[in-house]
Amino acid sequence: MGIGGTSFRRLAFGFGVLGAIAIVACRTGLEPASLHELQVVVAPGEPSLALGHRFGRWLEVEVDPAGREALEQACLLEQKGESERAIELLGEALRDVTHSAPLFLARGALYVAAGYPRAAAGDFQRAVDLAPDRADGWYALGHAYEVLGLSRQALEALKHALALGRENSALQLSLARVYRALGRLGPSARHYELALAQLDPPPADLLIEAAVLTTEDSTQASGVEALRERLESCEGVQLSDDAWLLRALLREVRGEPFVNVAATFRAIEVGLADLALLTQNLLIAQQLDDPETAAEARARVLAGVTDAARRTALERCLPRP
Numbered sequence: 001m002g003i004g005g006t007s008f009r010r011l012a013f014g015f016g017v018l019g020a021i022a023i024v025a026c027r028t029g030l031e032p033a034s035l036h037e038l039q040v041v042v043a044p045g046e047p048s049l050a051l052g053h054r055f056g057r058w059l060e061v062e063v064d065p066a067g068r069e070a071l072e073q074a075c076l077l078e079q080k081g082e083s084e085r086a087i088e089l090l091g092e093a094l095r096d097v098t099h100s101a102p103l104f105l106a107r108g109a110l111y112v113a114a115g116y117p118r119a120a121a122g123d124f125q126r127a128v129d130l131a132p133d134r135a136d137g138w139y140a141l142g143h144a145y146e147v148l149g150l151s152r153q154a155l156e157a158l159k160h161a162l163a164l165g166r167e168n169s170a171l172q173l174s175l176a177r178v179y180r181a182l183g184r185l186g187p188s189a190r191h192y193e194l195a196l197a198q199l200d201p202p203p204a205d206l207l208i209e210a211a212v213l214t215t216e217d218s219t220q221a222s223g224v225e226a227l228r229e230r231l232e233s234c235e236g237v238q239l240s241d242d243a244w245l246l247r248a249l250l251r252e253v254r255g256e257p258f259v260n261v262a263a264t265f266r267a268i269e270v271g272l273a274d275l276a277l278l279t280q281n282l283l284i285a286q287q288l289d290d291p292e293t294a295a296e297a298r299a300r301v302l303a304g305v306t307d308a309a310r311r312t313a314l315e316r317c318l319p320r321p
Contacts (some may be wrong), residue, residue: 108123
């Protein structure tokens, strides 16, 4: 993975007007396909950092003055499909500018995209050491740990990012998956719910992934299903034929691998609204069924009902923790 000894200073020379125009592309939104590939979801309407660049098609990195030139040229190289050269260029820049957290974040994001999450985690750790008050570094570190399967370390880093104010869909999705890996299905359901709420429209595959969460634990699945039915009955939900089909199908595919379930759901081509309603109610039911989240979930459901009489009826209908 070499660049033939070319320094980033010499590489930067000659980009000219075309390079300046191309830099704008580094600041545009992510393509849905790249989000799916990296298993990271960012809402189309979420704000971008001022003068930031996206690296690895998943992480936006704020530009600092010390590393601006290297970041811009690395971004251009990635846009041209030359990610390995971009990694080399950032590495060379880091030999000169060792105190730049954005340079470490950019290289780490490229490492993740290239399939080297362990190397990425090292860069992200350097970034949070340099800028411990920046949420983006902690999120990136948590995501790298998530990819590595180091769920406890991932949870610690992601919660740190949350405490520092990062609350977007990508962070919520990482938290959902990490809690899922730890077997804490109630908190996982809550963070899936928060991630989906920020996506308009939510991707079908993500809705299916979240719905299947509620079938993973065979000892809980029937209880969650019963709570979902009770919740819909209490709220007087009117289901379409497609909605009934989805509910019947979900019972049939319990325990099946996610890939198989997703393929089955896609094959029947039900409407996104029906799938979203099922997933939403399943996630609430999972939280109501879990002692870790039951009380908070019940209070949140009741707080969302403004009509006093309907709220009282729902309060009597829902189980108490």
